[in-house]
Amino acid sequence: MARLALITGAAGLIGHYLLTTAPRWASRWEVRGITRQDVDLTDAGAVRRLWRDLHPHAVIHCAAQSRTGLCQQDPTLAQRINVKATALLAELAAEIPFLFLSSDQVFDGSKGRYVETDPVNPLNVYGETKAEAERIVLQNPRHSVIRVALNAGTSPTGDRSFVEDMRNSLKGGTLLTLFTDEFRCPLPAGMTARALWELIDQDRPGLYHLGGAERLSRWEIGQALISWYPELAGQIQPDSVGTYTGAPRPPDLSMRCDKLQGLLSFPLSGLRAWLAGRTSAGQDLWDYPEGSL
Template sequence: MNAVILGASGLVGGNCLSFFKKMGWNCLGTHFSFETSETQYYNTLDISDDRNIDLAEFNPDVIVHCGALTWVDYCEEHEEESRTKTVESTVNAITLAKKFGAKLVYLSTDYVFDGKKGFYTESDSVNPLGVYARHKLEAEQEIEKANIEHLICRITNVYGDEIRGKNFIARLSENMQKGEAMELNLPADQYATPVNARDVARAIYELVSNEKSGLYHFASTDYLNRVQLAERVQSYFGHEQVLIKSVTTEQLNQLAERPLIGGMSAVKFNAEFPDFRWTNVDDYLTDLKNRTH
């Protein structure tokens, strides 16, 4: 399998690159602004950029598109930039998938829902609340109407190993390990289903290998709000100078409205892959602790 991972310098893409390689796929991972030793430059905003690595030579069977503007509050005030980086980049990825006859894999989010229900399944009605959410949904719809082989995988609260260690759990555990005093104000009313990026890569691998297509929700067994998630990290790496304060989303006054009761149900995926085991936050923190101590 020849797999191009657009955005392999990031959390999900980096895990896809390393896992697919481990499984024997021939992979080409790309970066945009953050060069790594494993990636080549590719700008999904301009597929005629002459600095782009030549994908034709690689002839991909599958393209995993990970690029988006994911800073949800920033998106509220920068709608055009959000559209370009999330929707237009996806339209360009569709063009590439058509050109090479490749399957397109797109990573989407539980933010396409309004957060009134939680444990969302693929058949639940969407109702995005903010600019980022609307653009992620628009990108999904571009793919669905493009008449190409595709997978849309909705995920939320992704954590795991990544070069820049910028995800919530990685950042928090690293800061706690430094032993510095910290006070965190976190919303106790924002619930989601955290998922390890490694499992996202494993699930995509299964779907592609088994020639599946369409919409899939990914989730493990955890259903946690932000305070609970931070407390979980604290139980492994915390010290007495870490103060976690529980606040409401209303108190935080974030620019973008959040789907409060979010999170996915992976019941469809689990039924099709009964032997697949999702790891959970405790598995990751245990492993991280073993590696760092």
């Protein structure tokens, strides 16, 4: 009988890709997605009831307040969902594999090319909550933390991935400024989903970095997207992050992913290589079809 894998945050970007790719990459699992409509994960009683009803054999915990700005505005809410709800799920999942999705934002971005053993030093509330939850999750040697880089994809709500954010902001008609000196390792959400499904099958718990192989500036990312999203042409402009006056921004959150790459059956390609390998505009550009790359 198939074992039950629970996906929290199933209506979000990565959770959605996990669900839609499960028939392809997770055929030995019965997969159940949990959304806010099923349960508010900050309601401990409801979470315990759900657990008693479902008895999952593994959990991929994607639900979060993932927007840095909203975490900054409401640190208490960010703490409740990103830390407390994670701690409760990790407690309930004490005897089974538990994959917690963290973020490159646990680093301050002063160094770049981060490896798993580098010390964390978050600059914002979102990164602080992720770093705190990581410490709780990693107390259990059966559990895993996956620090995920910037994901490109198409979300059910149309407003979750950085590509959607870029395209939505253009609708206001203003030029979009992209920093030439802020670096990330973006990757397609379909690739993230495939990597998570492979990792959960490996039963190799621990701390992992999951990003694309190319370190790109925000400006380079925008340039790379133009061939698939021509509306970006003429609508994006380069600038230095030095001109930015808002909350602190980690300049270089590039990560090395050798540890995870060593467990995977496919390459964690960079964003430009990924886009160069796409041929059909008909399919989801950010999905990982069988047989590609």
